[in-house]
Amino acid sequence: MEEVRNISIDEYDYPLPEERIAKYPLAERDASKLLVLKDSQINASQFRNIGDFLPQDALLVFNETKVIRARLQFQKETGSHIEVFCLEPDDDYQIAFSSASPVRWKCLVGNSKRWREGLLSMPLTVAGQQVTLNAERVERNDQYSEIEFSWEPSTLPFASILEAAGEIPLPPYLHRDAEPEDRDRYQTVFAKYDGSVAAPTAGLHFTKPLINKLGNSGLQFDEVTLHVGAGTFRPVATETIGEHAMHSETIIVRKSLIERLIGQIGKNIIPVGTTSTRTLESLYWIGMMLHEQGMELRNLHVEQWYPYENHDALSATEALQNIVNYLDLHQLTRLEASTSLIIAPSYKMRVITGLITNFHQPKSTLLLLVSALIGERWKQCYQFALDNGFRFLSYGDSCLFLP
Numbered sequence: 001m002e003e004v005r006n007i008s009i010d011e012y013d014y015p016l017p018e019e020r021i022a023k024y025p026l027a028e029r030d031a032s033k034l035l036v037l038k039d040s041q042i043n044a045s046q047f048r049n050i051g052d053f054l055p056q057d058a059l060l061v062f063n064e065t066k067v068i069r070a071r072l073q074f075q076k077e078t079g080s081h082i083e084v085f086c087l088e089p090d091d092d093y094q095i096a097f098s099s100a101s102p103v104r105w106k107c108l109v110g111n112s113k114r115w116r117e118g119l120l121s122m123p124l125t126v127a128g129q130q131v132t133l134n135a136e137r138v139e140r141n142d143q144y145s146e147i148e149f150s151w152e153p154s155t156l157p158f159a160s161i162l163e164a165a166g167e168i169p170l171p172p173y174l175h176r177d178a179e180p181e182d183r184d185r186y187q188t189v190f191a192k193y194d195g196s197v198a199a200p201t202a203g204l205h206f207t208k209p210l211i212n213k214l215g216n217s218g219l220q221f222d223e224v225t226l227h228v229g230a231g232t233f234r235p236v237a238t239e240t241i242g243e244h245a246m247h248s249e250t251i252i253v254r255k256s257l258i259e260r261l262i263g264q265i266g267k268n269i270i271p272v273g274t275t276s277t278r279t280l281e282s283l284y285w286i287g288m289m290l291h292e293q294g295m296e297l298r299n300l301h302v303e304q305w306y307p308y309e310n311h312d313a314l315s316a317t318e319a320l321q322n323i324v325n326y327l328d329l330h331q332l333t334r335l336e337a338s339t340s341l342i343i344a345p346s347y348k349m350r351v352i353t354g355l356i357t358n359f360h361q362p363k364s365t366l367l368l369l370v371s372a373l374i375g376e377r378w379k380q381c382y383q384f385a386l387d388n389g390f391r392f393l394s395y396g397d398s399c400l401f402l403p
Helices: 047-052 093-098 158-165 201-205 208-216 255-264 274-293 316-329 365-374 377-387
Strands: 033-038 041-046 059-063 065-067 071-075 081-089 103-110 119-126 129-140 145-152 193-196 220-226 249-254 269-271 334-339 355-358 398-402
Touching (some): 033 047, 033 377, 041 377, 059 255, 059 274, 071 119, 081 093, 129 158, 208 220, 220 255, 220 274, 255 274, 274 365, 355 365, 365 377, 365 398, 377 398
Parallel strands (some): 033 398, 059 269, 065 193
Antiparallel strands (some): 033 041, 103 145, 220 249, 249 334, 355 398
């Protein structure tokens, strides 16, 4: 484990000129460029041609999370602007969004020095009704503030309040405010479950006609849910990755997918995005935890460094079957867990065999994940992209890695 912890993040830096960061999406989602690493060869194509490169036995796994309008802009009577950024609810996501007033959320607060106590208020129109949204800070620590939101009429669900009051939380590196177009384009076409403060951006390239075309060619699809937290934007600020604390994210996986994965082991399982990757790989370690700690385990959370400790030899099939047995024992149809898994060089993929992803920030944990999959070839791929006019980051172009 020490070898992994001592990895210097400076080894995962590269020059990224500001003009290469895509500030806006292309007019057509699947018109983005596609870099393909296959059989150790790097080629360029267009995303709509991805079916020409995918293995015929592949199962693609999408992340169905939906980006919420997490940025709330309040103005105090003094004129000061206070931004409240909703990170995650105190309760279950579904309960939180369907709840009537009040609800509590973990939030980041901008211009925090100008709001030490008291209520913030915002007038809204929700479904033709005049509403006042209030925010009160009830707790504060180094990482976030706990905010209680209340509103009148109190019977409206918080999902409706957030939809009317909030803004789409674009990544900070875009250096611009959200615009009406972002409400659609910073959302995948298969987004279903509210909960993310960032899009699973590899999925932004897919259109419904392209998904249908790929399905007609024999490719299979399934879905997981990982609600993306604000930590996904956070570059590694420490000298070595051992000093970096990974954020925790909620994952939800249907039992039917886990059973399907068992039948797919030995064939190709290709996640769409790093979030789907972390979810699928976390399944293996949850299965390992059940093997080591027993089927009565309640805290199904994958700690950051757990995979790098010494464990029994357990196949992916055995680990996944442990989860199925656990769900059967507890009469559950889906797994709800959380993960702080860091996938870094030396990590051995247990479930996935390839990856569809975007180009990531220098010195990011997402770049570490890519390196874990394709090794030092990430440098050649990123240099190829820089030399050939590829667009980078959330609204940028895409990669297909088949190591």
